[in-house]
Amino acid sequence: MCATDEKLNICLIVDDGVIYEFHKTINEHSIIQTAKSIEEILTKNNAKASKIQNVYEILIEVMQNILNYSYGNVDLPDNRREATGSISLSYESDKDIYVLKTCNLVDADQKEEIQDRLYQIQDLDDRQLRKLARQKMRSREDNHEKGAGLGFITIARKCSEPISVKFVAVDNGIEQVLFKFII
């Protein structure tokens, strides 16, 4: 499901049936529109308010991550960016879970950093994640111009299972990264 052209693919699948799909480049506008669309669809499908909120929030975090860190993202005027990636959201009714999958390209040197960040949080419960988030905010240890380094912790607190990630080498120094979030 990963896009290899310069488009973002988004589809919403309910028990293997695609009910919503569109293609866009990731930028500030497409993040706003995608989040609104997903929120409306989940509301119409009578999803629980807490599930809608969690899917909505994770979707924005991952799209902003792709926008900021994807290989080949483009700087535009006024400190804006555009990037390429793909996202799919499905619902498994028997388990009442949403599965959000993303795919984008990253520089190979980001692979270890992403794995380290996920390893650091994979066995933590909500209380421990919360403690770690506060520690990072107090120390500002991961602060940089694009975010606070709290993205994975924020996402992990809203997921019902640990975040899974796979890397596939696609070219010299470039990796395809595939995330799976269970909500």
Added chain:
Amino acid sequence: MENIFIEQTENSPKIILDADNGLIEFEGKCYPENTFDFFEPLVDWLEQYFDGNTKEKTVVNMKLTYFNSATTQSLFDIFDLMQDGDYNDLEINWFYDSDNENGLEDFEDYSDEFEELNIKAVAF
């Protein structure tokens, strides 16, 4: 001090920084593309306000229905500077969605971290 009023957009909140009336308010969603750039002038204003320019009473209303992780850090910095600032009477209200079972999580994060500020939870 000059007051700051910013209109709400689809991904940034309405903001009132009113030194004349001692009112500080954030309302709406907050996930601007460049979060730190967005907050920088606001943090500058707040630093100036809480550096001997507060009214007898200051009311802070946080009515944020969603904010991204980068905003989490900026809000932390704002509460941090308020806690360390000079003020007389400071009332901080954190508005939350009572229909959302996770609605109080963010309030708890900040109220636990900044106990001295005595942040109040207000359902809407």
